[in-house]
Amino acid sequence: MRFMELAKRNFKEMYRDPLSLGLAIGLPAGLLLVFQPLGKFGSTWHPTYLAPGIVIFGFAMLTFSSGMILAKDRESALLSRLLTAPLRANDFISAYSLPYIPVAIIQIVVVFGIGALLGLEIAGNAGLVFLVLFIMSIGYIGLGMILGAFFTEKQVPIVWIAVNLLTIFGGAWFPLEIMGGVIKSTMDALPFAHSLYAARDVMLGGVGFSDIAIDFYWVLGYTIVFFALGVFLFRRRMVE
Amino acid sequence: MTESTRGNGFAIQTFSISREFGDLVAVNSIDLSIKEGELFSMLGPNGAGKTTVIKMLCCLLRPSSGTATIMGHDIQKDPIAVKKMIDISPQETAIAEHLNAWENLSLMGGIHGFEKEGVKKRSEELLELMGLTNRAKDQVRKYSGGMKRRLSIAMALVSDPQVLFLDEPTLGLDPQSRRSIWEHIAELKGKKTIVLTTHYLEEADALADRIAIIDEGKIVALGTPRELKDSITDMQVMVVKAKNLTSDAIEGLREIYPEVKEIEDGIEIKAKEVNFSAVVDYLRPKGVEIESTSQKQITLDDVFLQLTGKELRE
Numbered sequence: 001m002r003f004m005e006l007a008k009r010n011f012k013e014m015y016r017d018p019l020s021l022g023l024a025i026g027l028p029a030g031l032l033l034v035f036q037p038l039g040k041f042g043s044t045w046h047p048t049y050l051a052p053g054i055v056i057f058g059f060a061m062l063t064f065s066s067g068m069i070l071a072k073d074r075e076s077a078l079l080s081r082l083l084t085a086p087l088r089a090n091d092f093i094s095a096y097s098l099p100y101i102p103v104a105i106i107q108i109v110v111v112f113g114i115g116a117l118l119g120l121e122i123a124g125n126a127g128l129v130f131l132v133l134f135i136m137s138i139g140y141i142g143l144g145m146i147l148g149a150f151f152t153e154k155q156v157p158i159v160w161i162a163v164n165l166l167t168i169f170g171g172a173w174f175p176l177e178i179m180g181g182v183i184k185s186t187m188d189a190l191p192f193a194h195s196l197y198a199a200r201d202v203m204l205g206g207v208g209f210s211d212i213a214i215d216f217y218w219v220l221g222y223t224i225v226f227f228a229l230g231v232f233l234f235r236r237r238m239v240e
Numbered sequence: 241m242t243e244s245t246r247g248n249g250f251a252i253q254t255f256s257i258s259r260e261f262g263d264l265v266a267v268n269s270i271d272l273s274i275k276e277g278e279l280f281s282m283l284g285p286n287g288a289g290k291t292t293v294i295k296m297l298c299c300l301l302r303p304s305s306g307t308a309t310i311m312g313h314d315i316q317k318d319p320i321a322v323k324k325m326i327d328i329s330p331q332e333t334a335i336a337e338h339l340n341a342w343e344n345l346s347l348m349g350g351i352h353g354f355e356k357e358g359v360k361k362r363s364e365e366l367l368e369l370m371g372l373t374n375r376a377k378d379q380v381r382k383y384s385g386g387m388k389r390r391l392s393i394a395m396a397l398v399s400d401p402q403v404l405f406l407d408e409p410t411l412g413l414d415p416q417s418r419r420s421i422w423e424h425i426a427e428l429k430g431k432k433t434i435v436l437t438t439h440y441l442e443e444a445d446a447l448a449d450r451i452a453i454i455d456e457g458k459i460v461a462l463g464t465p466r467e468l469k470d471s472i473t474d475m476q477v478m479v480v481k482a483k484n485l486t487s488d489a490i491e492g493l494r495e496i497y498p499e500v501k502e503i504e505d506g507i508e509i510k511a512k513e514v515n516f517s518a519v520v521d522y523l524r525p526k527g528v529e530i531e532s533t534s535q536k537q538i539t540l541d542d543v544f545l546q547l548t549g550k551e552l553r554e
Contacts (some may be wrong), residue, residue: 002350002352002353003351005346005349005351006351007349008347009336009339009343009347010351012338012343013336013339016338016379017338022403031511038360040527043397057376061397076332076334077330077331077333077334078334078335078336078393080300080328080330080395081328081330081334081395082351083299084298084299084300084323084326084327084328085323085348085351085399086320086321086323086324086351086352086353087351088320088416099428125376149328231511237301238420239299239300239301239302239319240301240302
């Protein structure tokens with residue numbers, strides 16, 4: 001488990017940058033509080049509907065942070081040095097991803113905790129909601145690995161805006177149905193909307209796993225693909 | 241067969257190793273055999289290909305052709321085995337800025353698979369050796385350039401590698417820090433195989449068992465510092481310290497000795513044979529006040545100049 005030493009370093013690097021950590025956790029929670037008064041304008045502004053979208057918006061920030069730290073290190077002499085250690089590409093990707101998993105869990109707990117105080121209700125199994133969102137969070141971190149392994153430190157923020165747009169148009173802020181046409185088809189092909197469909201179906205409709213199985217595996221499949229692609233791209237960068 | 245004998249007494253062997261970047265041939269078919277425990281220096285100006293060789297040996301760059309072995313392991317076929325044997329202090333200071341010195345050393349020891357206790361003990365020794373013990377708990381972004389460089393070298397040593405690459409370890413440091421790092425490197429001589437790249441002649445001269453002079457991706461000379469200097473003993477260097485040296489006088493001398501270099505308060509004349517009295521007799525009637533004349537010892541700079549036609553620090 002040599003990569004755990006590098007994961008520890010990345011964890012320290014992250015929590016010694018309190019601004020980005022505070023934003024990743026505080027911003028989604030803050031948004032839920034800001035939107036709370038809008039609940040009277042319709043059910044799509046109710047915390048039960050909003051919470052999954054907001055927490056996914058928070059995950060997109062993990063894409064940014066994890067992608068940035070990898071891209072930054074890749075351009076520095078430090079990663080050259082680390083690459084001379086007997087670690088493989090999957091060790092590196094694991095070491096750069098792991099520190100963000102606790103943050104994703106905290107994001108889910110904080111948003112849903114505040115949501116509960118504001119009237120959020122889960123009709124179905126709360127554990128299932130957590131599982132879907134948790135896997136989606138790993139997918140977003142995997143996306144960060146792709147960004148960090150492929151793009152430069154300057155390019156990552158630009159590409160991340162595109163990831164954010166996918167999150168917004170993926171139904172995080174408003175129902176995907178109102179978009180229609182090409183946008184809806186595109187979003188249906190990607191995993192972000194599926195995680196929201198699954199979470200909302202369990203929260204609002206009280207459905208069980210079998211009813212969200214397609215959405216669940218869609219999200220899980222993409223998460224695996226994101227990580228596999230991240231490892232593939234990083235491996236290509238290990239030896240020039 | 242133990243790991244240390246796998247290389248048949250050679251820690252590093254390169255076999256016509258080359259690397260091209262587009263049309264540029266950065267390393268051109270280099271063959272090297274470096275013995276275990278040897279301190280081997282690669283000397284050459286910026287862009288000569290030294291760092292490219294090091295990067296290939298550290299499995300960071302793929303050779304365009306040829307290959308190399310480290311302790312018997314092929315750098316292309318078995319990079320993980322190679323990486324277990326080596327460590328590097330890269331040319332740029334490579335440290336994690338938000339960690340303290342302890343944490344940086346622990347990171348390097350850990351990723352090389354060392355036990356926590358072993359890393360702690362070794363880190364204590366290295367911090368002491370590099371004079372960083374008092375600041376070991378400060379985040380390294382607060383360190384001076386010299387301290388960062390010393391830590392960067394310590395990080396290469398914490399894994400106790402059999403083969404250590406030091407790429408321009410003293411580049412950009414003040415003379416005092418440079419000397420201190422030389423002392424630390426000298427202490428490692430014989431204990432590890434060290435490959436040191438530098439463009440400081442004094443560094444290679446003082447530390448290396450053998451030197452390869454590299455220019456435009458090729459080895460142009462290889463030997464001990466003494467052997468390299470002896471290889472051009474058929475050359476004399478006369479140093480004339482004088483006042484009122486006019487350009488006319490210098491140009492006149494250049495017609496006899498093409499290699500006349502202006503130095504502070506005088507000139508340096510290089511030739512296979514310099515007739516000292518003839519030089520003095522030529523300069524005096526031109527109003528030049530000669531203060532002293534002397535014969536200069538041949539340096540590696542002279543060797544480099546003769547072999548490549550260039551100054552090392554160009």
